[in-house]
Amino acid sequence: MLTKRIIPCLDVKGGRVVKGVKFRDHRDAGDPVELAGFYYREGADELVFYDITASSDNRPIMLEVVERTASQVFIPFTVGGGLRTVEDMHRMLKAGADKVSINTAAVENPNLITEGAKRFGSQCIVLGMDAQRVPGSSPTRWEVFIYTGADGGRGTGLDAIQWARKAVELGAGEIVVNSIDADGTQAGYDLELLRAVSESVTVPVVASGGAGGPEDLYQALVSGKADAVLAASIFHYGTYSISDIKEYLANRGIPIRV
Amino acid sequence: MIAIIDYGAGNLRSVVNAISRLGYQARVTSSPQEMLAAQAVILPGVGAAADTMTNLQTLGLVDPIRHFIAENHPFFGVCIGLQILFSGTEEGGWHECLGIIPGVVRRLPPGLKIPHMGWNQVKQKISHPIFDGIPDEANFYFVHSYYVEPEDKSLVAGETEYGSSICSVMAKGNLIATQFHPEKSGEVGLRIYDNFIKSALGAKENR
Numbered sequence: 001m002l003t004k005r006i007i008p009c010l011d012v013k014g015g016r017v018v019k020g021v022k023f024r025d026h027r028d029a030g031d032p033v034e035l036a037g038f039y040y041r042e043g044a045d046e047l048v049f050y051d052i053t054a055s056s057d058n059r060p061i062m063l064e065v066v067e068r069t070a071s072q073v074f075i076p077f078t079v080g081g082g083l084r085t086v087e088d089m090h091r092m093l094k095a096g097a098d099k100v101s102i103n104t105a106a107v108e109n110p111n112l113i114t115e116g117a118k119r120f121g122s123q124c125i126v127l128g129m130d131a132q133r134v135p136g137s138s139p140t141r142w143e144v145f146i147y148t149g150a151d152g153g154r155g156t157g158l159d160a161i162q163w164a165r166k167a168v169e170l171g172a173g174e175i176v177v178n179s180i181d182a183d184g185t186q187a188g189y190d191l192e193l194l195r196a197v198s199e200s201v202t203v204p205v206v207a208s209g210g211a212g213g214p215e216d217l218y219q220a221l222v223s224g225k226a227d228a229v230l231a232a233s234i235f236h237y238g239t240y241s242i243s244d245i246k247e248y249l250a251n252r253g254i255p256i257r258v
Numbered sequence: 259m260i261a262i263i264d265y266g267a268g269n270l271r272s273v274v275n276a277i278s279r280l281g282y283q284a285r286v287t288s289s290p291q292e293m294l295a296a297q298a299v300i301l302p303g304v305g306a307a308a309d310t311m312t313n314l315q316t317l318g319l320v321d322p323i324r325h326f327i328a329e330n331h332p333f334f335g336v337c338i339g340l341q342i343l344f345s346g347t348e349e350g351g352w353h354e355c356l357g358i359i360p361g362v363v364r365r366l367p368p369g370l371k372i373p374h375m376g377w378n379q380v381k382q383k384i385s386h387p388i389f390d391g392i393p394d395e396a397n398f399y400f401v402h403s404y405y406v407e408p409e410d411k412s413l414v415a416g417e418t419e420y421g422s423s424i425c426s427v428m429a430k431g432n433l434i435a436t437q438f439h440p441e442k443s444g445e446v447g448l449r450i451y452d453n454f455i456k457s458a459l460g461a462k463e464n465r
Binding site for chain 1: 269271272275276278279304305306368371372373374375376377378379397399400401402403419420441442443444445447448
């Protein structure tokens with residue numbers, strides 16, 4: 001049966017990893033290609049690179065990172081961050097990325113999803129979505145936020161579940177759900193949000209933001225009904241290895257590739 | 259010479275990287291002549307069957323591919339490269355495909371997430387050199403919304419569970435095709451390509 005995917009996520013700025021994992025030897029912990037190779041050998045199911053460089057001047061640097069990674073790493077990898085046009089997406093895919101992730105640009109121009117899906121296929125188009133609970137809402141509602149790279153971002157007034165559904169209708173092949181409330185807290189994912197999205201769309205859903213330990217990942221996959229989990233901090237600080245996580249999940253009955 | 263067919267589909271680079279990593283030289287080509295001169299051909303694939311057929315037709319590759327396979331030369335189809343070998347596909351209505359393998363391509367049934375995306379086990383139904391060194395039920399990476407139904411079940415070399423048992427590896431003589439992407443399936447994926455190329459180039463290692 002289909003296994004659940006464990007996906008390390010690397011933030012890349014100016015061609016360097018922000019908060020890279022601590023290697024025990026002299027390998028360069030800041031080189032995204034080095035780190036990608038490390039995670040590949042450790043058993044990651046996929047990889048995600050987010051380009052968090054503020055300026056688009058650094059696009060050629062990121063393309064080079066993508067090219068070098070693609071030549072060494074034989075698992076799917078997704079690139080996101082600052083992709084605003086079909087040409088941006090095409091460049092990344094041509095350089096060797098398997099999927100491209102769009103977030104703010106998709107909200108501001110939903111046609112980007114359609115054009116991307118038509119040109120490259122839905123399976124290449126990932127919608128990243130940042131959502132925050134609407135305080136006091138009952139039943140719970142979540143609002144879509146954009147520009148979350150800087151200063152917590154700005155609200156759009158869009159309902160997250162409806163936006164997820166619409167994005168899939170437009171051609172998104174996968175949704176990455178990031179809870180603003182949970183992100184960085186290491187206190188667990190927003191399970192209610194995950195479940196609501198997962199039950200509303202027919203495409204795979206990836207949980208992002210909030211993992212502190214293996215139990216959180218377990219809950220995201222079970223209560224949250226996610227198909228995959230993105231994790232950054234728990235791997236980057238060397239707290240858990242990928243095989244620690246996978247062993248834990250397998251022992252708890254989750255279908256996992258070991 | 260190993261030819262990797264470029265018909266405008268995505269993921270060409272990944273396949274090239276995989277073959278290079280194994281130490282083989284591959285030539286990326288859209289030319290029917292170059293393809294026919296190759297010792298082995300890989301047809302990669304990401305995207306829709308209808309577009310793939312149109313592109314192959316435009317490039318004049320349809321008959322050469324049929325001919326190459328009819329002569330039992332080593333040919334490896336990946337994902338869409340498996341699907342277009344069949345009589346036709348339900349994708350986008352109904353589209354005729356190469357018709358080399360009798361059978362149809364159907365959409366995965368509702369109830370499960372579509373596309374079938376991620377790592378799933380391949381159960382080896384027969385003993386075959388393509389599986390050398392690969393444990394039974396090893397995981398490979400899938401990403402597809404349609405699956406193949408060959409009329410001749412003896413062609414199903416590998417099966418995978420997703421809703422029902424779907425054909426994940428097809429083998430007929432020197433024609434091999436996989437629904438999963440070997441170039442995205444880590445070390446076991448690389449081994450699949452290695453096994454194919456070793457068979458194609460003969461018993462002697464030729465790097």
